[in-house]
Amino acid sequence: MKPAIEIRNLGKEYKLAPSQPYVALRDILSNGAKNLFKARKEKEKFWALQDINLDIQPGERVGIIGRNGAGKSTLLKIISRITPPTTGSAIIRGRVGSLLEVGTGFHPELTGRENIYLNGSILGLKKAEINKQLDAIIDFSGVEKFIDTPLKHYSSGMQLRLAFSVAAHLEPEILLIDEVLAVGDAEFQKKCIGKMEEVSKSHGRTIMFVSHNLDSLRKFCSTTILLNGGRLIEKGNTEKMISLYVSKHLETNAEMYWEQGIESYNKEVVLYKTWLHDENGVIRSIYDTTEKLGISMDYQVMKDNVPFTHGINVYNQEQVNIFNSHDVTTGNTDRQKKKGRYTATVWIPGNLLPEGIFNISVAIFLPNPLDVLIHEQNKLSFEMHTDYSKLSARGTYSDDFPGVIRPLLNWELIKND
Amino acid sequence: MEKFITHIHPPKGVSLGLRELWQYRELFYFFTWRDIKVKYKQTYLGIIWALLQPLGMMLIFTFLFSKTWPINTGTIQYPVFVLSGLILWNLINSAVSHAGESMIQNANIINKIYFPRLIIPGSSVLVALFDFLMGFVIFIILCFFYQQNIHFSAIWFFPAGIIVTIIAAFGAGSFLAALNVKYRDFRYTIPFMLQVLFFGSQIIYPLQSIQQTWLKYVLAVNPVNTALEFFRAPLSSAKVDTAVVGIGLVSTFLLLLTGIYFFRKTEAYFADLA
Numbered sequence: 001m002k003p004a005i006e007i008r009n010l011g012k013e014y015k016l017a018p019s020q021p022y023v024a025l026r027d028i029l030s031n032g033a034k035n036l037f038k039a040r041k042e043k044e045k046f047w048a049l050q051d052i053n054l055d056i057q058p059g060e061r062v063g064i065i066g067r068n069g070a071g072k073s074t075l076l077k078i079i080s081r082i083t084p085p086t087t088g089s090a091i092i093r094g095r096v097g098s099l100l101e102v103g104t105g106f107h108p109e110l111t112g113r114e115n116i117y118l119n120g121s122i123l124g125l126k127k128a129e130i131n132k133q134l135d136a137i138i139d140f141s142g143v144e145k146f147i148d149t150p151l152k153h154y155s156s157g158m159q160l161r162l163a164f165s166v167a168a169h170l171e172p173e174i175l176l177i178d179e180v181l182a183v184g185d186a187e188f189q190k191k192c193i194g195k196m197e198e199v200s201k202s203h204g205r206t207i208m209f210v211s212h213n214l215d216s217l218r219k220f221c222s223t224t225i226l227l228n229g230g231r232l233i234e235k236g237n238t239e240k241m242i243s244l245y246v247s248k249h250l251e252t253n254a255e256m257y258w259e260q261g262i263e264s265y266n267k268e269v270v271l272y273k274t275w276l277h278d279e280n281g282v283i284r285s286i287y288d289t290t291e292k293l294g295i296s297m298d299y300q301v302m303k304d305n306v307p308f309t310h311g312i313n314v315y316n317q318e319q320v321n322i323f324n325s326h327d328v329t330t331g332n333t334d335r336q337k338k339k340g341r342y343t344a345t346v347w348i349p350g351n352l353l354p355e356g357i358f359n360i361s362v363a364i365f366l367p368n369p370l371d372v373l374i375h376e377q378n379k380l381s382f383e384m385h386t387d388y389s390k391l392s393a394r395g396t397y398s399d400d401f402p403g404v405i406r407p408l409l410n411w412e413l414i415k416n417d
Numbered sequence: 418m419e420k421f422i423t424h425i426h427p428p429k430g431v432s433l434g435l436r437e438l439w440q441y442r443e444l445f446y447f448f449t450w451r452d453i454k455v456k457y458k459q460t461y462l463g464i465i466w467a468l469l470q471p472l473g474m475m476l477i478f479t480f481l482f483s484k485t486w487p488i489n490t491g492t493i494q495y496p497v498f499v500l501s502g503l504i505l506w507n508l509i510n511s512a513v514s515h516a517g518e519s520m521i522q523n524a525n526i527i528n529k530i531y532f533p534r535l536i537i538p539g540s541s542v543l544v545a546l547f548d549f550l551m552g553f554v555i556f557i558i559l560c561f562f563y564q565q566n567i568h569f570s571a572i573w574f575f576p577a578g579i580i581v582t583i584i585a586a587f588g589a590g591s592f593l594a595a596l597n598v599k600y601r602d603f604r605y606t607i608p609f610m611l612q613v614l615f616f617g618s619q620i621i622y623p624l625q626s627i628q629q630t631w632l633k634y635v636l637a638v639n640p641v642n643t644a645l646e647f648f649r650a651p652l653s654s655a656k657v658d659t660a661v662v663g664i665g666l667v668s669t670f671l672l673l674l675t676g677i678y679f680f681r682k683t684e685a686y687f688a689d690l691a
Contacts, residue, residue, distance in 0.1 A: 014689070077688065081425060081531035084685045090425040100529045109455045121447040122530055150458075173421075 002093060004174055004206040005056040005079065009088035012049040012074050012230075048074045049230045052088070058173070059204035063211065063221035063238055065245050070227040072210045076100060076176050079208070094173030094206065097124050101178070103163030108152035112143060112162055115151055119166050133169045140195070141165035160280075161188055168195040174206045193220060217242065254285035256379045261300065264364065264373035268306045271374050273298040274362050276382050288387035289394075289406060290350040295380070297344045297362055305336045308373055310344045313361040314353075315378065322353075322404055326367060351393060351408035354401070355384050428685040433677055437533050444532055448540035453547050467548045468555050471503040478503075478621050488622055493652045497556075497565045501652070502620030504552040505578060505644055509586045510611055512545035516590025517607050520598050520687065527687055534684040535677065538591040542583060549579070560652075571651035578648030585640035585669050588676030595680040598690050619645050624661060637664040640672065 049071040056062055064072045077083045079090060080098035105122040106115050116137055120130040130137075138147050141162045143154070151159060175196075193216065199205060211217050217224060217238060224241035226233040234241065243259070254276045261270035274297045277283045287293050295312055310327040325346055360380040365372045386394055393408045394401060438445070457464060478499045482488050490498040516538035520527065523537050560567060596603050618641035627633045636642055643665025650657045 078425060081423070082528065083688045084428045085425065086427055088426075092423040092425065093421070095421045096423065098530060104529045105451075105526050107451060107455060109458050110451065114451075114454070118447055118451055121444050122526065122532070127443050 001058060003055040004058040004060070004093050005054070005208070006091040006093075007052050007054040007079075007088070008090070010049060010052040010075075010078065010085050010090060011047060011087040012071075012078060012083070013045050013047050013086040015045050047230050049078070049085075052232050054225065054232065054235065056206060056208065058094070058206055060223060061207040061209065061221045062235075063209050063217040063224035063241075064227060065211070065217065065224055065241065066227035069229075071230040072227055073100075073178055074230075075227070076178050076208065076210055080176050092174060095124070096174045096176065097170045097172030098176040099123070099167050099170070099178065100176070102167055103159060106151060106159065106163065109150055111150055112141075112147040112154070113138070115162065116166055119163065120169075123166065123170055124172065125170065129171075137165045137169050140168065140191075164188065164192045168192045168199075171199060171203065172205070173203075174208075176208045178210045253379060253381045254283050256376070262374055262376065266373065268302050269308065269364055269373050270300045270302065271297060271362075271364065271376065272300065274376065274379060276360070276380055285382045287382060287384055288390060288392070289353060289355060289384050290387065290390045290392045290408075292350045293348045293382065294345050295348070295360060295362065297364070298341070299344075299364065299374075300341050301337045301339050304339045307336055308364050308366050310346070311363040311365060312346060313363070313377075314348070315359040315361075316404065317357045320404065322358075352405055353384050354403055354406035355386055357381060357383050431678055431681045434533055434535070434681060438535060438539075441533050441536060445536045445540060445543075448536055449543040449547075452540060452544045456544070464551060467551055471500060471507055471552055472555065474503050475500045482621065489626060490623055491625075492566070492654045493649060494563050494565060497560055497563055497652065498623070498649070499621055500556050500559055501648055502618070502645055504549060504556055505582055505648055506615060506618065506620050506641065507552060508545050508549040508579070509582050509641055509644075510615075511548060512542040512583070512586035513590045513593065513611065514607055515545060516541040516586065517593035517597055518604065519590075520594040521601075521604075534687060535591060535680060538594045538680070539587060542587050542590055545586065546579075546583060565652060568651035574647050574650045578644045578646075581640055581644040581647060581665070581669055584673050585644070588669070588673035590676070591680040592672075592676035595683045595687075598687055599683060614639065614641065618642055625655065625658070634660065634664060637661040638668045640665055640669040643669065 048069075052075065064075065066072050074083070076098065077100070078085050079092065080096060080100065082098075082100070103115075103119060105119055107118065110118065113134075116134065117127070117130055120133075120137075121127065125133075138144055141164070143158050143162055146154060146158065151162075154162070196207075197220070207221075209217065209221055221238050223235060224238040225235040226241050226245050234244065256274050258272055261272045263270050274295070275283050276285060277294045277296065278287065279292050279294070281294075297310065310330075311325060313324045314322050316322055327344065327346065330344065358381060359378040360382070361375065361377040362379065363372060363375040365375070386392055388394075388396065391408070393406045460466065475496055479496045482499075483495045488495065493501075519537045519541045520534070527534065527537075559565075593603070593607060617636055617639050619636075620641075624633055624636060624642055624646070627636070637660070643662050646657055646662050646665070
């Protein structure tokens with residue numbers, strides 16, 4: 001049988017535009033005069049993807065991992081024909097469905113039912129197919145009651161559930177998924193993965209799946225490819241690729257795993273994982289300054305009634321310890337922990353940190369007297385940037401804006417005459 | 418399964434891609450349906466507004482030109498003459514300006530999923546056609562009100578006028594849509610260009626009233642003039658000016674081909690730019 005996806009020498013080159021990706025006519029006109037007398041300056045270029053050769057067999061479920069900027073999303077975008085390659089070619093055998101986002105094209109003014117039709121059709125379903133699946137989609141989403149209400153009245157959770165339901169009912173032979181399964185509540189996520197798994201197993205669906213969430217890769221994909229700097233490092237067994245990735249390639253540290261766990265000196269607590277995530281639980285290492293950022297720890301308490309609390313230290317790129325936080329909320333009320341597995345999360349509010357790179361240390365400790373059980377220093381790091389489409393402390397000011405913190409403060413104005 | 422084979426390679430050559438457009442006709446329908454639905458959900462007055470605006474303009478022009486500064490429109494009464502011009506003008510005006518903005522407005526979808534991009538400016542044109550059809554009903558009512566004779570040849574002349582308008586709007590709209598993605602500030606020039614086009618079209622005056630033959634033939638390049646020549650033929654005893662129509666048809670099809678060619682040539686990179 002011929003491979004479902006055959007990729008040969010695929011490459012994608014981007015021109016680096018310093019500030020904006022598109023061109024303003026006025027710049028061309030005003031620069032035109034200058035350029036007449038000057039030699040043309042070449043734009044800086046870089047290869048987002050280079051020399052990719054890959055065969056994916058029908059029915060194979062392949063994960064794609066790599067650091068931010070490794071070329072994962074570019075690869076999916078080329079295969080789903082959103083952007084063309086610069087070199088090489090690919091042959092795709094079968095109907096392709098791509099899920100680079102859930103709820104693409106959702107419109108707030110349309111009702112849930114209308115959005116199912118719109119979104120389904122954008123994702124490549126025929127109207128007849130949507131008609132056939134409509135009841136199943138509505139049923140699956142669990143928002144029957146509101147199905148004829150405009151989407152703008154839905155909570156964000158409900159919108160996600162509806163979007164996922166449409167996605168879960170896609171039945172192309174080849175499905176490309178980018179990160180999207182990481183959003184939404186955990187239980188519903190599981191339901192969706194279950195549904196997709198069921199379809200993919202019984203229909204032999206081929207899947208390419210990009211994720212930062214190593215757990216869902218483990219569950220979902222038998223093989224995984226590892227990308228780094230736009231090149232394909234290796235394709236192989238998922239477990240093997242994940243450990244290669246974690247040991248050799250993971251430099252952005254939105255997530256830290258310990259296969260065996262980090263044991264406290266008294267063997268009472270074992271830390272397995274710590275990670276950074278947004279409000280939806282998506283693990284990532286880049287945030288805009290208005291976003292809330294969660295820091296979670298996943299650990300095991302080995303015996304009953306162990307007393308401890310949690311803490312973090314936050315450092316900026318000049319290694320200044322900007323602030324620390326000790327858990328005085330769950331730590332005080334429930335200091336004696338029962339045996340079992342826990343996840344502790346602390347939220348750094350939006351509009352607190354300026355742009356830059358920050359390092360995080362996580363700790364499990366007893367405050368009085370100080371007894372440090374686990375202190376993993378600078379294990380996580382993230383980058384803050386400004387999203388000018390949102391209201392941040394910058395407003396629309398884009399010049400140098402110093403300061404160790406960047407709170408969004410209220411101003412008052414009184415007219416005195 | 419072997420039925421769907423997709424070859425992906427760096428862009429080379431330009432085709433019109435009509436077959437693919439046909440495969441995606443349902444999406445075409447859904448985009449148009451979405452825009453119409455959203456438009457009229459947001460403003461309940463939307464439909465009435467679409468009707469009142471050309472009627473209001475008609476009253477202004479009629480007052481101006483029939484009382485103070487009479488224009489000879491032959492056997493067509495001036496209100497009918499000007500309304501026929503205004504509804505076709507509204508069709509091309511709203512189709513071109515919406516199609517021109519459409520790619521930027523739908524950038525989030527373009528970045529996330531593949532479909533033939535021409536659907537987007539295409540559906541903007543269809544939305545404008547929907548508004549036009551309502552204006553058309555008002556126009557017919559007005560014809561009865563003024564007891565305007567409509568020759569039975571309207572059965573092909575009306576559609577011919579509408580089709581010429583749509584083809585021109587689609588050509589110009591997709592050209593501008595592609596240009597807008599590349600040069601983001603180009604959009605500011607569109608309203609001005611449309612304004613110029615308005616006065617270069619025989620909307621408030623008949624082309625035949627122009628004394629200089631050369632000027633008439635220059636203006637004939639404007640597809641709106643051909644469209645109106647067709648559209649008004651069944652209302653008037655005057656014959657269709659074949660020279661004007663000939664020039665207009667050639668320029669309309671050239672506009673369509675240039676528009677689609679330019680759009681198709683740049684569309685591969687829309688996702689990188691948008």
